[in-house]
Amino acid sequence: MWVLVTLLFLAPTSLRVGAAMPAAARLNWTFQPFPQPTVMGDIARLVTPEASFLLLFETGTTWTSQDGREWAMHSPSNGESSIAEGIGHAMASLGSMALIFGGRGTQTGQPTRGTFLFNMQDGWRMDITPDQDPSPRYFHAMASLGQGRTGGDQLVMFGGFDVATNEALGDTYVYTVGEGWSEMITALSPPSRAYHAMAG
DSSP states (O other): OOOOOOEEEEOOTTOOTTOOOOGGGOOEEEEOOOOOOSSOOEEEEEEOSSOEEEEEEETTEEEEESSSSSOEEOOOOTTGGGGSSOBSOEEEEETTEEEEEOOBOTTTOOBOOSEEEEETTTEEEEOSOGGGOOOOEESOEEEEEEEOTTSOEEEEEEOOEETTTOOBOOOEEEEETTTEEEEOOOSSOOOSOSSOOOOO
16 A cells, blocks of 8 residues: 655755755755644646646545645545546546546446546536547556647656556557547557556
């Protein structure tokens, strides 16, 4: 089990660049007992016209924070129960939304079906354009791409384990808000893999 602990790294405000640091003013970590999740999950940043938020999803619970220190449990929504019992999913930012795809059940091993979108007003909901969903997978990776040529926010997904065969995948998909998933066939791509990371 992973435990999320909030620590602050504090430096003396009067310390000048290049100056020797007094022994009594050395940097230090301090524990901050803010309300916070107990299990580490996937994190995405949501940017709205009013503010930006950090979104953390752990099994069955959604948390939001504006500063990364104080977390609040978000009220459950209808879509949340469909993705609650699973591992190996991936989450990434889509402008003012976040997207979760994939994973498999912790008890049954069956794939988690559907693409789920989150926003601060409505919570989680299943995407209404599931016709071109990628094949079921887990321990894949996704990253935000920003706005695409059509103006919709995009993210990219690569690899993961195929739920049916447990073999690593090497395909690339792009999700565009308002359009859904599309597979990207490229002349060059990374080798098939899982348990990897992506950043955008």
